[in-house]
Amino acid sequence: MKISVSILDAVNRYEAVEKLNDTNISYIHIDVMDGKLVNNIQFQDMDEIREISKISKFPLQVHLMVEDASYYVSKFASLNIESITIHLNIKNDIHSVIKEIHNMGYLAGIAVSGEEDILKIIPYLKDIDMILVMSVVPGRGGQAFISNTSDKIRYLRNYIIKNHLSSVIEVDGGINDKTIKNIDGADIAVVGSYIIKASDYDKQIKSLEQ
Ligand code: DX5
Numbered sequence: 001m002k003i004s005v006s007i008l009d010a011v012n013r014y015e016a017v018e019k020l021n022d023t024n025i026s027y028i029h030i031d032v033m034d035g036k037l038v039n040n041i042q043f044q045d046m047d048e049i050r051e052i053s054k055i056s057k058f059p060l061q062v063h064l065m066v067e068d069a070s071y072y073v074s075k076f077a078s079l080n081i082e083s084i085t086i087h088l089n090i091k092n093d094i095h096s097v098i099k100e101i102h103n104m105g106y107l108a109g110i111a112v113s114g115e116e117d118i119l120k121i122i123p124y125l126k127d128i129d130m131i132l133v134m135s136v137v138p139g140r141g142g143q144a145f146i147s148n149t150s151d152k153i154r155y156l157r158n159y160i161i162k163n164h165l166s167s168v169i170e171v172d173g174g175i176n177d178k179t180i181k182n183i184d185g186a187d188i189a190v191v192g193s194y195i196i197k198a199s200d201y202d203k204q205i206k207s208l209e210q
């Protein structure tokens, strides 16, 4: 399973990225929050994201927890970005934003938050590259893993196989060396505080390998 590290709660985000450059993770996960879609404001300074995309050896995965996703997407042209993920309850037309993301040359994802029904994502599956299954309520790091996430992953995996889709399943929130056992069948794990709050990143990353 690939690891994407959320640097949301790093004391110094630039230093965290420099340290992560020496590990064998796959992506840096950027949690953009507008204080409207979620009750928290993070990564509103585009220069910070641009700078991180320059210093990071790994491509960024941008997780947009914002109402006006279209506005934010337009700010991310020509960066070291692999994917941009939006939520279902944005104020823009979802299909148009997916097109905007694809036109910029990035993969497009849709997130289903911890308390949302997984079935809501089905109508969009053939048009997206990634499903972000949230295993916490979006808005902050350091929360406990929601246990019914395993059922959601299993349902999605079966659906993907049955319908010959190629969507990647990423799981985000509350993942550590114990809870990672509940996300078997996912392709990518987003891990925040379990790595970023520790002094030895490598040790934490290795403990996630099963
Ligand atoms: C929550 C964010 C997550 C979170 C992950 O809204 O989307 O990416 O920061 O952090 P941990 O691993 O601490 O739950």
Ligand code: ZN
Pocket (backbone or CB within 6 Å): 006, 029, 030, 031, 063, 172, 190
């Ligand atoms: Zn996230």
